[in-house]
Amino acid sequence: METSNPYFSPFVLPFVLGAIFLLGICVWKFVRWFKHFDRLQRAIIRKNLLSWKIIPALWEMFREGILHVRIWRKNLMLGYMHSSIALGWFMLILVGFIESHMTPASSHPFWMAIFYRFFITTHQTFPGAQVLTFIMELMLIYVLSGILLAVVKKIYSRILGMKKTTKHILIDRFAKAFLWLIFPLRLLSEVLAASRFQNGGFFTGFLGDLIPPSNEYFLLLSWTLYSCALCGFFVTLPFSRYMHIFSELLLIYFRKMGVREKSERTGYTMYELNACSRCGMCIDNCPLNKELGHNDVQSVYFLRNLRQKKSPIRVADDCLMCQRCASDCPVNIDLMAIRQQERNKHEMDTADNYGYLDTVQPFNAIGRVGYFGGCMSHLTPGVPEAMKAIFEAAGQKYWYMDEDRTMCCGRPLLQQGFNRQAADLRRKLTEMINKSKITMLITSCPICYQSFKKEYKLRIPVIHHTEYIAMLLKTGRIKVRKDDVRTVYHDPCELGRGCGIYKEPREVLKATTHLVKAKQEKEDSLCCGINLGDTLLDIDQQTLIRNAAFQNLMYKHPDQIATACPMCKKAFAHASEFPVKDIAEIVRENLK
Amino acid sequence: MKKIAIIGAGPAGIEAASILASHDCEVQLFEKSADTLSNITDKAFLFPDFSSAQELANKLNSQLLNDKIKVILNTEIVDIKKDNDDFKIIDRDGKTYVADKVLITTGYNVFDAHRKEELGYGIYKGVITSLDMERMIRHKQITNSIGEEPEKVVFLQCVGSRDEKSGNHYCSKVCCVTAVKQAIEVRKQLPKAQIYVFYMDLRMWGQGFEELYREAQEKYDIRFVRGRISEASATFDSRVQIKSEDTLIGQPLKMTTDLLVLMVGMEPSKGTRTLAENCGIAGPYKFIASEGPHTNDNNTATEGIFVAGTAKRPMSIRDTLTDATAAALEMLK
Numbered sequence: 052m053e054t055s056n057p058y059f060s061p062f063v064l065p066f067v068l069g070a071i072f073l074l075g076i077c078v079w080k081f082v083r084w085f086k087h088f089d090r091l092q093r094a095i096i097r098k099n100l101l102s103w104k105i106i107p108a109l110w111e112m113f114r115e116g117i118l119h120v121r122i123w124r125k126n127l128m129l130g131y132m133h134s135s136i137a138l139g140w141f142m143l144i145l146v147g148f149i150e151s152h153m154t155p156a157s158s159h160p161f162w163m164a165i166f167y168r169f170f171i172t173t174h175q176t177f178p179g180a181q182v183l184t185f186i187m188e189l190m191l192i193y194v195l196s197g198i199l200l201a202v203v204k205k206i207y208s209r210i211l212g213m214k215k216t217t218k219h220i221l222i223d224r225f226a227k228a229f230l231w232l233i234f235p236l237r238l239l240s241e242v243l244a245a246s247r248f249q250n251g252g253f254f255t256g257f258l259g260d261l262i263p264p265s266n267e268y269f270l271l272l273s274w275t276l277y278s279c280a281l282c283g284f285f286v287t288l289p290f291s292r293y294m295h296i297f298s299e300l301l302l303i304y305f306r307k308m309g310v311r312e313k314s315e316r317t318g319y320t321m322y323e324l325n326a327c328s329r330c331g332m333c334i335d336n337c338p339l340n341k342e343l344g345h346n347d348v349q350s351v352y353f354l355r356n357l358r359q360k361k362s363p364i365r366v367a368d369d370c371l372m373c374q375r376c377a378s379d380c381p382v383n384i385d386l387m388a389i390r391q392q393e394r395n396k397h398e399m400d401t402a403d404n405y406g407y408l409d410t411v412q413p414f415n416a417i418g419r420v421g422y423f424g425g426c427m428s429h430l431t432p433g434v435p436e437a438m439k440a441i442f443e444a445a446g447q448k449y450w451y452m453d454e455d456r457t458m459c460c461g462r463p464l465l466q467q468g469f470n471r472q473a474a475d476l477r478r479k480l481t482e483m484i485n486k487s488k489i490t491m492l493i494t495s496c497p498i499c500y501q502s503f504k505k506e507y508k509l510r511i512p513v514i515h516h517t518e519y520i521a522m523l524l525k526t527g528r529i530k531v532r533k534d535d536v537r538t539v540y541h542d543p544c545e546l547g548r549g550c551g552i553y554k555e556p557r558e559v560l561k562a563t564t565h566l567v568k569a570k571q572e573k574e575d576s577l578c579c580g581i582n583l584g585d586t587l588l589d590i591d592q593q594t595l596i597r598n599a600a601f602q603n604l605m606y607k608h609p610d611q612i613a614t615a616c617p618m619c620k621k622a623f624a625h626a627s628e629f630p631v632k633d634i635a636e637i638v639r640e641n642l643k
Numbered sequence: 644m645k646k647i648a649i650i651g652a653g654p655a656g657i658e659a660a661s662i663l664a665s666h667d668c669e670v671q672l673f674e675k676s677a678d679t680l681s682n683i684t685d686k687a688f689l690f691p692d693f694s695s696a697q698e699l700a701n702k703l704n705s706q707l708l709n710d711k712i713k714v715i716l717n718t719e720i721v722d723i724k725k726d727n728d729d730f731k732i733i734d735r736d737g738k739t740y741v742a743d744k745v746l747i748t749t750g751y752n753v754f755d756a757h758r759k760e761e762l763g764y765g766i767y768k769g770v771i772t773s774l775d776m777e778r779m780i781r782h783k784q785i786t787n788s789i790g791e792e793p794e795k796v797v798f799l800q801c802v803g804s805r806d807e808k809s810g811n812h813y814c815s816k817v818c819c820v821t822a823v824k825q826a827i828e829v830r831k832q833l834p835k836a837q838i839y840v841f842y843m844d845l846r847m848w849g850q851g852f853e854e855l856y857r858e859a860q861e862k863y864d865i866r867f868v869r870g871r872i873s874e875a876s877a878t879f880d881s882r883v884q885i886k887s888e889d890t891l892i893g894q895p896l897k898m899t900t901d902l903l904v905l906m907v908g909m910e911p912s913k914g915t916r917t918l919a920e921n922c923g924i925a926g927p928y929k930f931i932a933s934e935g936p937h938t939n940d941n942n943t944a945t946e947g948i949f950v951a952g953t954a955k956r957p958m959s960i961r962d963t964l965t966d967a968t969a970a971a972l973e974m975l976k
Contacts, residue, residue, distance in 0.1 A: 429874050430761035454876075581808075590807040624758050625809050 058170045062275040063162045069282030076289040087318030092310045099308040108307035116300045121381040128211045135197025142190045150183040168241045172248035188252035217331035226291035229284035236277040243270045298325035312388035323384045327354045333376035342595045350376045350386045367393035372584030374548040378574040397468030408479045421489035423452045425496030427617035437639035445528040462502035463583040493519045497546035497616045517615045521555035530643040538564040539609035542576035543616030563641045570606035581622035601626045648742035650720045652679040655952030656748035658967035661706035670712045675719035687781035690824040691851035722921045749914035751953040753907040754803025763875040769883040770903045780828045788881045793901030798822045800842040804908030815908030816957040820852045830863040838865045909957040941970040
């Protein structure tokens with residue numbers, strides 16, 4: 052029966068076998084990873100599996116997996132390139148499937164859509180046939196234009212706005228070669244078919260008319276090569292970066308269900324690792340690449356190392372944790388969490404004595420708000436002094452938690468893998484805060500802020516002092532005058548990309564001074580370099596990163612730098628001839 | 644007759660000017676401020692012999708009473724350009740002067756202690772710099788933040804020197820012995836005060852320095868603690884609390900003091916940095932680079948432009964005067 056099937060030719064076998072192989076491997080991998088979800092993650096999936104959340108999940112899967120909206124927003128050319136291959140191919144499969152099933156035929160094997168023009172040699176007359184043919188031709192041109200752009204990018208990436216592209220490993224190169232061959236071969240096959248059977252559309256038909264009718268030998272050879280290219284791509288796909296095609300879709304689905312990274316690697320992390328397409332958009336803006344030429348530590352390489360089960364510890368540690376790559380990542384992979392997971396494996400220990408924690412007495416706070424300066428604010432006493440003046444001007448009673456005995460929030464320890472010590476500190480501070488009966492915690496240090504917000508489980512709101520000041524201004528509890536000093540605002544990584552606070556600092560600065568723009572700001576701001584994320588850098592390297600960030604601020608020739616992080620303040624103080632101030636200090640100077 | 648331009652009327656500039664004038668050169672001595680020797684007249688006494696700074700200033704200024712020296716005050720030189728065999732010396736207003744040879748003696752400024760914010764300068768009144776202390780000693784008015792006689796005075800060495808965070812890896816050379824000198828002065832004026840000096844190393848390199856250091860401990864009861872101060876904060880009674888570690892016994896310590904004196908190091912002055920950059924003769928830390936570490940130490944990469952004194956690197960007054968003499972002789976060749 053099979054042999055008499057008019058829609059079979061031996062050349063479909065590579066495709067069919069490849070597709071079966073791909074399906075098998077993917078299902079096996081996805082099931083295995085899913086088994087490694089932890090209990091909480093699985094409970095979340097079970098709860099939300101068939102809830103309304105599936106609608107936004109499907110929408111985002113289409114938007115990001117097929118259309119690639121985030122890449123479009125970053126860079127039009129890259130957006131076109133990525134979406135042409137994804138959307139174009141998706142449409143070829145979808146419309147091809149519809150076309151083959153609408154064609155009156157004795158059977159509709161699933162490969163019929165792929166090799167349609169070989170098996171269906173006459174123009175079809177079913178309703179809409181011409182429209183479908185037209186779409187198929189258009190989509191083929193669309194994909195081919197994307198492939199052309201990819202080739203241009205390979206030769207000269209700057210045309211597409213990328214200074215550096217990913218250095219790929221062998222399997223990725225093979226997979227890419229197959230991918231690039233598929234569509235030119237499809238075009239060739241369809242043109243040869245058109246020249247022989249006159250069944251081409253506006254594009255393949257036109258090209259087919261330009262050449263003499265092909266003989267059967269060439270025709271078969273071309274279609275066989277097309278099938279083999281597909282097979283080659285399918286077989287290499289699960290082991291190459293193209294695994295992102297399916298992993299990303301599932302990742303988006305799980306993320307929309309509410310699944311998040313844990314402090315150690317789970318099956319969910321495997322989906323994230325495989326969802327990285329190694330597009331290399333994280334490379335250009337990484338300060339370590341730009342300023343220091345460390346070109347093997349960026350997230351794309353870090354994730355690839357993990358996927359290949361070889362992770363030099365240096366790569367996990369050589370990172371500022373400034374999150375710039377995370378804001379550039381079109382897949383929104385939780386890059387910082389994954390790097391943190393690797394650092395957590397250090398299980399660092401120290402002979403340092405944390406015994407003093409027990410001697411710190413919980414305190415019955417007088418005020419209703421608590422103020423936590425943090426270790427770094429103790430190195431910039433101007434900041435807590437300004438906050439004291441602002442509390443006073445607002446008539447707010449407050450409890451300055453760490454005025455006398457400084458305690459670390461634990462985040463810098465955590466970032467280096469001192470998990471136990473960080474947990475000790477968190478436990479102690481939580482106890483102090485709970486006993487104090489404060490109703491709100493205000494911090495001056497964005498590192499502490501992110502820590503209290505994300506790593507603690509406090510029952511009270513935590514806000515950064517810029518948010519607090521913005522609130523005081525809005526409610527009229529303090530009044531300020533506006534000076535005309537040209538001020539540029541530096542977004543601290545931990546406050547901006549870390550916690551999404553961009554609006555309030557700018558509101559406060561607009562009310563008190565003349566705010567000018569930096570070259571790159573908000574999500575695109577640059578790390579000040581003198582940070583605690585990367586302990587492998589020496590001071591000279593940090594200074595290079597700092598200088599780049601400083602130059603970025605000098606874009607509109609300001610007369611003053613404002614920031615909202617004591618570390619950033621200290622970093623720029625040594626670079627700048629003119630004042631570097633915290634927002635709180637500027638507000639204090641302008642209090643009416 | 645040679646026409647010489649000297650930029651900066653500090654000890655180096657004045658010493659070189661008087662030697663060159665006595666060898667029949669016509670000297671133009673430029674000074675950006677309204678007065679000469681501002682980096683000497685802000686001191687009270689000089690190490691190691693406690694001689695008066697004002698007397699030295701007077702003596703140096705008297706050397707300027709020479710027909711061949713023309714002192715041009717309130718003139719900030721920003722660029723020197725080679726013009727055939729001459730040099731064109733350009734001031735901030737664009738006015739040019741002509742000379743055959745140029746000597747740069749633009750000197751140093753002290754490190755801006757505001758940059759080490761953790762030490763609280765400019766935030767807590769009890770935190771002062773060595774220059775503020777020098778002024779207090781000169782006026783015999785050593786007081787704490789509320790105008791009373793201090794019970795405790797703490798000196799901190801290496802503020803802005805040997806400090807990679809502030810970008811200055813080098814040693815400023817004179818602060819060690821200056822702190823010893825000032826501590827002794829404070830003791831003379833405040834017999835009952837407790838006086839501490841926090842240090843990393845004490846570099847008593849000059850003649851008489853080591854003896855002074857020993858005397859400070861034995862005769863003047865000044866206590867030396869090996870350790871840097873990590874942070875300062877205010878107490879409720881407007882004193883200053885410091886955190887440090889006594890690294891000889893390995894113990895962290897906290898101390899409350901009336902005065903914290905920051906021994907600020909030397910940095911190239913603004914004039915030094917401007918000329919170093921504009922003339923393309925910048926060395927490490929934007930000091931001016933001389934040709935060789937052993938010989939030709941007064942020559943720069945540009946023939947005809949010479950350099951002397953703290954525009955090159957931190958130096959004591961004695962070394963500066965010696966260096967200026969050497970530069971003058973080099974220019975006469």
